[in-house]
Amino acid sequence: MYLARVIGRVVATEAYPGLEAVPFQWIQPLDEEGQDSGQPLVACAAIASGPGDVVHFVDGREGALACPETFVPVDAAIIGYVEEAVAFGRNLVDEARR
Amino acid sequence: MFLADVIGTVVSPVQTPILDGRTLLLLRPLTPDGAPQGIARIGIDNIGAGVGDRVLVVDEGNSGRQLIGDPNGPVKTIVLGIVDFVEIDGEHVYAEQRRGKVARITP
Numbered sequence: 001m002y003l004a005r006v007i008g009r010v011v012a013t014e015a016y017p018g019l020e021a022v023p024f025q026w027i028q029p030l031d032e033e034g035q036d037s038g039q040p041l042v043a044c045a046a047i048a049s050g051p052g053d054v055v056h057f058v059d060g061r062e063g064a065l066a067c068p069e070t071f072v073p074v075d076a077a078i079i080g081y082v083e084e085a086v087a088f089g090r091n092l093v094d095e096a097r098r
Numbered sequence: 099m100f101l102a103d104v105i106g107t108v109v110s111p112v113q114t115p116i117l118d119g120r121t122l123l124l125l126r127p128l129t130p131d132g133a134p135q136g137i138a139r140i141g142i143d144n145i146g147a148g149v150g151d152r153v154l155v156v157d158e159g160n161s162g163r164q165l166i167g168d169p170n171g172p173v174k175t176i177v178l179g180i181v182d183f184v185e186i187d188g189e190h191v192y193a194e195q196r197r198g199k200v201a202r203i204t205p
Binding site for chain 2: 003024031032039046061063080081083087
């Protein structure tokens, strides 16, 4: 499970059965400073979120378990909206939005 | 499983229901001898760990679901132990009693 910032959305009108109603979003993983780290990826939004939000996501098979239909080909899912992530007295959510 | 330092906490008011009421910790993964390794993780606290502790973390879904007690929970990273000491080749490379303060890595 990792921290990420939502950077955009992906719309797929034709999707695998079970994923029709699941929104996809571009997310950018964040490091412990709240800075971008690594490549952006597409994740299912099991929790409503939009561009600019800081979220946490789970990768691997567990991503599918967060979706309404759990036997679907998904390898990453947003599982929570992050309001505050504090390390060394700094809120990484503020750092990520800067 | 891997070692990590707990460097912070995460507050998530809207999340998948299985996580409600559980503490989320911000983790800095480490090599066995304590050097930082890779991107920060978020772990579910299952042991009562806090900021500054060096912890043992499992990062595998089935083990995670077993610890949480839900066969279908979308969980993966769970903090399951607080490390007392780490010994490599007969030498203590980390001891809880002699631990220093976990510090920010200056960019």
